Amino acid sequence: MKFADGLDPYILRQELLKNLFCPIVSLQSTIHVDQFFQSLINDQNQSLSTLQIFKPYGDNVKYSIPNQQFKITTTQLITKSYSSFPIRFEAPITELIFMGNAQVKDSIKQLFSISSLDHYLKQLKDGENDLYLILFDKIITSNYILAFDTFNHPIAQIFIIDKNKDSIEDLRKMIVEFRNFNHFPKYFQIDDLMIHVFILSTDGDDNLFEFQNEIKLKLNVNSTILPIIFRNDDLLEVTIENSTLESDVQRMSMHNCSKSFKISNTIDQILRIKINEFVLKWLLPHMQQQIRIWDDQILQPKKSITNKFLNFKKIFNNDTTTQITNEFNHVENYYYKSSSQQILRKLADWSLILRDFKYSYSIYDLIKKDYSSDKAWIYVSSTQEMCIISLLLAQTQQLQNLQTPDKNTLRKIRHDITEPYMDNLSYTYKSRFNLKTFNLRSLIIVSELLLCMSAQFKISNWWNDLIEKYLINLKNEFDVHLGKDSIVKAILLERLGYNTGKYMSISTTLKIENDEKMEEIEEGMYINHDKLEPTSKSIGMTKFRKSSLYYLLSSLQWEKLNKPIEIEKLKNNIIYQDTYLKDNLLINKLYSN
Numbered sequence: 001m002k003f004a005d006g007l008d009p010y011i012l013r014q015e016l017l018k019n020l021f022c023p024i025v026s027l028q029s030t031i032h033v034d035q036f037f038q039s040l041i042n043d044q045n046q047s048l049s050t051l052q053i054f055k056p057y058g059d060n061v062k063y064s065i066p067n068q069q070f071k072i073t074t075t076q077l078i079t080k081s082y083s084s085f086p087i088r089f090e091a092p093i094t095e096l097i098f099m100g101n102a103q104v105k106d107s108i109k110q111l112f113s114i115s116s117l118d119h120y121l122k123q124l125k126d127g128e129n130d131l132y133l134i135l136f137d138k139i140i141t142s143n144y145i146l147a148f149d150t151f152n153h154p155i156a157q158i159f160i161i162d163k164n165k166d167s168i169e170d171l172r173k174m175i176v177e178f179r180n181f182n183h184f185p186k187y188f189q190i191d192d193l194m195i196h197v198f199i200l201s202t203d204g205d206d207n208l209f210e211f212q213n214e215i216k217l218k219l220n221v222n223s224t225i226l227p228i229i230f231r232n233d234d235l236l237e238v239t240i241e242n243s244t245l246e247s248d249v250q251r252m253s254m255h256n257c258s259k260s261f262k263i264s265n266t267i268d269q270i271l272r273i274k275i276n277e278f279v280l281k282w283l284l285p286h287m288q289q290q291i292r293i294w295d296d297q298i299l300q301p302k303k304s305i306t307n308k309f310l311n312f313k314k315i316f317n318n319d320t321t322t323q324i325t326n327e328f329n330h331v332e333n334y335y336y337k338s339s340s341q342q343i344l345r346k347l348a349d350w351s352l353i354l355r356d357f358k359y360s361y362s363i364y365d366l367i368k369k370d371y372s373s374d375k376a377w378i379y380v381s382s383t384q385e386m387c388i389i390s391l392l393l394a395q396t397q398q399l400q401n402l403q404t405p406d407k408n409t410l411r412k413i414r415h416d417i418t419e420p421y422m423d424n425l426s427y428t429y430k431s432r433f434n435l436k437t438f439n440l441r442s443l444i445i446v447s448e449l450l451l452c453m454s455a456q457f458k459i460s461n462w463w464n465d466l467i468e469k470y471l472i473n474l475k476n477e478f479d480v481h482l483g484k485d486s487i488v489k490a491i492l493l494e495r496l497g498y499n500t501g502k503y504m505s506i507s508t509t510l511k512i513e514n515d516e517k518m519e520e521i522e523e524g525m526y527i528n529h530d531k532l533e534p535t536s537k538s539i540g541m542t543k544f545r546k547s548s549l550y551y552l553l554s555s556l557q558w559e560k561l562n563k564p565i566e567i568e569k570l571k572n573n574i575i576y577q578d579t580y581l582k583d584n585l586l587i588n589k590l591y592s593n
Contacts, residue, residue: 005573006498007132009451013396015133016445018059018086019141019243021353023283024152025058026092027051028178029160030170033200036162036228041261048240048261050160051089055241057271058087060279065272070280073288074356075295082355085279088243090143093154093188094181102145102185105332108378111142111437112245114481120249121487127565131491136448138245139441147187147334148382150346151353156194156283160226163201163211171197172219186329189337192346194286196278197223202230224278228267235262287350294347298340299363328374335379341370345379348386357394364390381428384421385442391417392449396456404457414466422446422470436477443474451499464503464543471496490557490566497550497573500543548574 029037029050037050057063061084070085096102100109117138121131145152157178161171175195184190197215201208212223239260240251251259327339335342348363364387371379391413395405405413422442429439447470454460454467475492482488551573558566 006495007130009448009455010396010398011133012136012448013393013452014061015137016140016393016448017355018061019088019137020151022058022085023087023155023287023353024090024143025087025156025158025283026154027054027089027158027160028092028174030162030166030174032162032165033160036200036202040263040267051091052240053238053261053263054089054271054275055243056238057275058089059241060084060086060272060276063268063272065269065276068276070284072284072354072356074354075291075351075359080355085284087275087279087283090154092157092178093145093184094178096143096145097183097185101143103147103187103334104185108146108333108433108435109144110435111144111441112138114437114440114478116249117245118478118482118486118488120245120252121491122561123252126563127569131487131566132495135488135491136444137243138248139437139444141243141245143244145185145188147185147342148345148376148379150349153188153346154193155287155350156196158196158198158278160198160200163199163208164203168211168215168218171215175219175221185334187334187337187342189342189346192290194282195221196282197221198226198274198278199223200226200228202228222282224274224282226270226274228270231264231266233265236265236268237262238268284354287354291347291350291354294343298343299347299366302340302344303366328376328379330375333376333378335376341367341374341376341379345383348390352386352390352393357390357397361387361390361394377428377432381425384425388418388421388446389449392446392453396449396452398456402456404459410459410462414462418446418450419466426473436481440474440477443470443477447471447474447499451502454502460503464499467499468496471499485557485560487561487563490554490561490563493550493554493557494570497547497554497570499547500550501547501573503543503547 027050034050037053038048041048041053060068064084068083070082071079072082072085073079090096091099093102097104117135120138121135124131124134143152159171159174179190199208199211199215208225208227212225215221215223237260240258327336327341328334329336335345344363344367348360348367351363352360364383368380368383368387371377371383395413425442426439429435429442447467450463450467450470454463471492475489475496478486478488478492551570555567555570555574558564558570
């Protein structure tokens, strides 16, 4: 039996790279394109936008093409190949701003509604989903645009037009209207946004390349042809992607709304191929070029000896007349879009998206000093969070010949970085800004990355107690908002059982060899029949009983919620069941029916 069976933390690490640390591509289509894609859906009762149809295909792990490879070159001119590079399609930033999904003035809203999360999890069908995976995804996934975190800032803006029904003049008006939008946040740099066009063609027009060249000549915008071929082939069912909690709750409230749509295999393959082409040919080169520019023009001069000497001289001489004007707005909590601090934060974020984790860590570590000197506390806490995450992502890469960190490295990661940074950012998020959901996200991400590191190098003795501490803090934070009988509590108790069960994983089937005869029991001596006999050499070196306790507490919580299927799932994770199956004991009450 595989004890403490649960969700592999490396699956959650992959979810991080797919749902949080990935490029955001905003998408806007004309009415003719929307009508066309609507006509392709098998169920005409559904009302889906072009964005909802495109969203699933951003996940090129699931919707891949044969032999796909994504080559990424770092600033050190090292090229690495990856089998997948997911992107997220979202609504245009103009629409997100109107919907209130952007930090404006001095108001920063929560990432998600805690009560909505609990309600959503309760509405899911029993036994069909991994609830911890869903909980993790809904906590980390958001389209909320922030000043101090640029992961949700769109990197590209795609306009989709119908070649037969939309003209170049229509396209020009769309682009001009988008660029002239008057409500872009002052921390958002539209000049970094790559504008691209998808040209929908349904009739195999020979003049498509001429149309492309005309768009390039008149509007200076690159484009990709999306040729749609109609064939009477099989239909493929595609799950509708509503990655944020808010959109999932909205979909669930519409009882007649389907969770999937059907599309022909031919069109499915065309969408996969063309989106893959867009990422390889346009998106990745754009990101790599911008990173090189920012590195050359801003990062390297900042790291130069001359710059350090000048800064030291100013501090030593207390020279206030030559001080650079502070570009941090203390009232609205942001750096202006052209400031070096804002650009360097974006450089670090984009580098992490391109999986150059060590390089991004070095930038986070550098810029947090500027943020501290400017007393930009929200930037400090966010950057400290990313220091921990980028460092742990670098340590948990599944590479060949990856060496186990020595004790000095482990001490530095834990005592100099992880623990003090987590204490500080938790205080800042909760006490300074009342952003409790940001703290919840930090706790669950760091816990899972530490679990990855424990599994990767088999060093659970280094991290087990810290992971347990963060998961308990996470559970307690949810308890404050939801009470003590929430579904989130049951899920987190289950994860606590998984964590402690993985402590020094040693086989429990190894019996102790004892050739000595059992001493005869003296007459009248009291015998404790519930005492555990030493049946394994691992006794005292694992935390199986503590793990079983967490699983029992989780089972008790599931019983209160009337979820017998979830209780049954945990049965095999409770070790020493023969000992506990006594009358009036909790496990007997739970599993006697």
